Amino acid sequence: MSVLELNVKDGIAVITLNRPEAKNAINQAVAETMDRTLDEVESRDDVRVVVLTGAGGSFCAGMDLKAFVAGEKVVTDDKGFAGFVQARLTKPVIAAIEGYALAGGCELALSCDLIVAANNAKFGLPEVKRGLTAGAGGLLRLPRQLPYRVAMELALTGDMADAQRMYDLGLINRLVSAGAAMDGALEMARAIAANAPMSLKATKAVIARQQDWSLDEMFDRQAELIGPVMRSEDAIEGSRAFAEKRAPVWKNR
Known part of the structure; x- marks a missing residue:
């Protein structure tokens, strides 16, 4: 079973993080596969918009700490953490989020152009609770996408924020019921893919x-x-x- 799946239909490329047993945490295999997958979708003329999601009812719990301790490389030279957060994609990317989008998973979401989230989604940068820092763009992008003091609170406390609060503050484009994030993201993707x-x-x-x-x-x-x-x-x-x-x-x- 692949750690990442790509499906293309009607101008929409769906990239699915596929490590549900680890809440889709990022290890070296995911990062390297993602890097290659983004090169593919960027080069394909039949792809107009990308949807990023996670399998098993969770978006991404961030870096796989076991992989980190084992010395695995969870960044790529071209695209940074997860082979994604520093990618220069010219095509719009929508995050479809169910469950946890934490640490590096939150940073993946912040790297996307649009976010559709289920009302059960949780966002956060808990790195400070683990003796780490949110170095995959969280400390850079969060203050640009949320009010300064809210970004500071999330980053310094490491606490989670629920989807409703993030929607109210404008981080999320569309808030949907649990289990409907992919449907909502595909609806948005189809509207985008119809354009030039x-x-x-x-x-x-x-x-x-x-x-x-x-x-x-x-x-x-x-x-x-x-x-x-x-x-x-x-x-x-x-x-x-x-x-x-x-x-x-x-x-x-």
Whole structure:
């Protein structure tokens, strides 16, 4: 049985962490397989959006501490922890979360562009309780995605936060009933996958990068990314399809 599964259908790639007996904790095998899998989905023209989830009713409990003690490498040179948190994916990624998203599992979720979570989900960075630090992006991304003092509280106490609180604070896009996270994520993924591939790529890039742009440069930097989209065949096709009251046929060019 593979520690990670990939299924592609209708423009959506579903990546499933498949170590339910360990609450999908990350070991070396998962990290290395994830690294290769992301290369594959990034290169495939039939993939427009990615969904990341976990098997067995839990998203991910973080780094496998047994693997860590045994000296396993749970980071990859190109993509960091789990072969994921430092990846430069141009395609949108949705986290579908049931159960625990803790430590490195929470950092995986923070690395995604969108989050759909079941109301039984738990989030947290408990590294300080283990003599560790949340070095896989949690301390960097959490203050950008939550209010400063909330991020500080979660990081310093190591306590868990429930899905309702995280939804109320804007960390979660959609809150669904227990067992429905994948259905909710696929519904969102289908809405995204119906859109023009070039437009999706440029839109994600602008939103992800704009926070580091100055007021003087932001429109010029945006123009660099969206210019090819506005001049593309798909721009004409989208406008023509709207006028003709039909679904567009995207060519990704």
